[in-house]
Structures are given as structure tokens and as C-alpha cells.
Amino acid sequence: MKLVIAVIQPDRLDEVLRRLEEKEVHLVTVASVVGRGRQKGIAEVYRSHKEAGSLLRKTRLEIAVNDNFVQPTVDAIIEGARTGQIGDGKIFILDLPRCIRIRTGEEGSEAIG
Ligand SMILES: Nc1ncnc2c1ncn2[C@@H]1O[C@H](COP(=O)(O)OP(=O)(O)OP(=O)(O)O)[C@@H](O)[C@H]1O
Ligand SMILES: [Mg+2]
Numbered sequence: 001m002k003l004v005i006a007v008i009q010p011d012r013l014d015e016v017l018r019r020l021e022e023k024e025v026h027l028v029t030v031a032s033v034v035g036r037g038r039q040k041g042i043a044e045v046y047r048s049h050k051e052a053g054s055l056l057r058k059t060r061l062e063i064a065v066n067d068n069f070v071q072p073t074v075d076a077i078i079e080g081a082r083t084g085q086i087g088d089g090k091i092f093i094l095d096l097p098r099c100i101r102i103r104t105g106e107e108g109s110e111a112i113g
Pocket of ligand 1: 007008034035036037038039056058085086087088089090
């Protein structure tokens with residue numbers, strides 16, 4: 001299992017969710033965050049909303065998937081979020097040792113999807 005974390009532009013969220021659904025990826029956590037990339041928060045002029053100090057408003061997605069869903073998930077995020085401009089975002093892929101559905105106690109592959 002892997003945990004796919006993506007930081008994207010807030011205005012790309014709807015399109016990313018649509019692309020994920022097309023690939024049968026439905027379970028997702030979404031958070032509003034602030035952050036900065038390698039431009040060190042210098043506003044991505046025409047696109048990002050500037051927040052406190054050098055931080056810009058971003059949207060963070062967390063998607064836990066079985067291994068065979070990693071590439072479709074990454075593809076969907078890129079298809080939905082890429083514009084070719086600075087600040088399109090980044091994807092982090094982490095090993096995920098455990099996942100537990102609280103209601104049933106199921107673990108692993110059975111709990112994840
Ligand atoms: N190495 C990192 N560690 C933690 N968060 C990061 C990292 N790189 C990017 N982020 C987060 O992702 C957001 C979007 O990053 P961004 O797309 O600006 O990356 P970049 O490396 O600056 O690439 P680009 O040159 O395309 O802008 C940042 O605002 C920050 O929240
Ligand atoms: Mg950047």
C-alpha cells in the first residue's frame with residue numbers, strides 16, 4: 001500500500017477529483033493548507049492567493065491506495081492539475097505499512113478501498 005500526497009492549486013481540485021473518479025479512485029482526504037515551493041512563496045502572480053508572510057494557499061490531497069492504483073492515481077492528479085505554469089504542485093508517494101477500518105477492524109487491502 002502507498003499513501004499518495006499531492007499539493008495542488010485550489011482551483012484545480014474539481015478537475016483532479018473528476019479525473020480520480022474516472023479511474024475508480026473515490027476515497028480521498030482534502031485539506032486547505034498554506035505552503036511555499038522553490039520560488040519561496042513569491043506569489044505566482046496571476047494564480048495564487050497570498051497568505052501570511054511568504055506562504056500561498058494550496059490544497060492537499062491524501063489518497064491511500066493499493067499498489068496497483070498508484071500509477072492511475074498519479075496520472076489523474078497530473079491530468080487534473082498540470083497547466084505548465086509554476087506552482088502546479090507536487091506529488092509525494094510514501095510506503096503505507098498499515099490501514100485499519102475502525103468500524104470493522106479490517107486491515108490492509110480490505111480496509112483501504
Ligand atoms: N520539498 C517540499 N516539501 C514540502 N512541501 C513542498 C515541497 N515542494 C513543494 N511543496 C509544496 O507544494 C506546493 C507547490 O509547490 P510548487 O508547485 O510551487 O513546487 P516547485 O518545486 O516550486 O515547482 P514549480 O517550479 O513548478 O513551481 C508548495 O507551495 C508547498 O506547499
Ligand atoms: Mg513553485
